[in-house]
Amino acid sequence: MQRFFNPFEDVAFKKLFGQESNKDILIDFLNDLLQGEKHIENLTFLDKEQLAKTLKERRFIYDVYCVSDEGEKFIVEMQNISQDHFVNRSLYYVARAVCNQACRGHEWDYQLKPVYGIFFMNFKQDQLPKKVLTDVGLYESQSDKVISDKVRLFYLQLPYSKEKEAECETNLDCWFYILRNMETMREMPFKDRKKIFSKVELIAELAAMSIEEQQKHWEAADVLRTNINAITYHERKGREEGREEGREEGREEGREEGREETNMEHAKKMKENGLDIGLIQEITGLSVEQIQEL
Numbered sequence: 001m002q003r004f005f006n007p008f009e010d011v012a013f014k015k016l017f018g019q020e021s022n023k024d025i026l027i028d029f030l031n032d033l034l035q036g037e038k039h040i041e042n043l044t045f046l047d048k049e050q051l052a053k054t055l056k057e058r059r060f061i062y063d064v065y066c067v068s069d070e071g072e073k074f075i076v077e078m079q080n081i082s083q084d085h086f087v088n089r090s091l092y093y094v095a096r097a098v099c100n101q102a103c104r105g106h107e108w109d110y111q112l113k114p115v116y117g118i119f120f121m122n123f124k125q126d127q128l129p130k131k132v133l134t135d136v137g138l139y140e141s142q143s144d145k146v147i148s149d150k151v152r153l154f155y156l157q158l159p160y161s162k163e164k165e166a167e168c169e170t171n172l173d174c175w176f177y178i179l180r181n182m183e184t185m186r187e188m189p190f191k192d193r194k195k196i197f198s199k200v201e202l203i204a205e206l207a208a209m210s211i212e213e214q215q216k217h218w219e220a221a222d223v224l225r226t227n228i229n230a231i232t233y234h235e236r237k238g239r240e241e242g243r244e245e246g247r248e249e250g251r252e253e254g255r256e257e258g259r260e261e262t263n264m265e266h267a268k269k270m271k272e273n274g275l276d277i278g279l280i281q282e283i284t285g286l287s288v289e290q291i292q293e294l
Contacts, residue, residue, distance in 0.1 A: 004204040006183040018064040032171040071113040132160040
């Protein structure tokens with residue numbers, strides 16, 4: 001019987017990293033990620049929903065959005081399925097958080113606070129180096145001199161993490177190993193190494209979740225599995241059709257059709273079961289208007 005939840009699933013990810021009562025877990029992870037560079041003492045969670053500034057602009061919702069006592073913003077996202085423009089999307093997310101710091105009046109002189117984007121990826125992205133951690137900042141290309149510390153992106157490709165527990169040498173190795181394997185674990189490793197992993201064990205216990213939390217978790221987990229299976233199927237079908245017809249666009253059409261059809265079906269089911277529209281949007285990626293029309 002499964003003991004721990006799947007941290008890649010939306011509800012579980014936010015329970016682990018996005019709750020006030022558990023923010024010491026996120027603080028600990030960020031301090032390991034930024035070890036030797038800065039130490040975060042406290043975080044305050046912010047409104048995850050970013051409203052559109054114009055009618056033409058699209059609104060979106062961060063998975064986790066918080067600010068440190070020093071004013072640094074942290075966007076923490078879990079992405080399960082590869083997207084053709086994933087890096088562009090991550091840049092847009094961070095850029096919005098930078099632009100939202102603008103203040104009216106003559107006194108504001110582009111006094112920006114740093115914005116960090118941390119993107120957990122349950123897939124390998126061709127656009128990125130073949131390694132688990134890719135650290136991107138604003139550097140001078142020849143000297144690697146930091147030009148500005150106001151924008152920083154961390155891409156965490158978990159499929160490149162250590163395969164075996166014994167191979168984990170750093171604290172980040174331990175984090176990545178736990179997240180990648182949590183769903184199939186019987187015991188939480190590395191508790192003797194870091195006390196925070198004992199709390200992770202308690203939070204990740206399926207038995208410790210309320211009935212409502214379990215319902216949302218299994219609903220979201222089912223959506224996740226179905227989406228991955230559907231997209232894989234339609235992607236394969238698209239490739240086959242593309243080869244037969246000599247058209248590469250068959251692959252992309254198959255992927256988009258599978259994603260849209262599956263998300264609509266599950267959004268309708270979740271709406272019928274009374275789930276909050278905001279949560280449905282976070283899980284499926286559909287717009288509020290699309291969900292309301294179901």
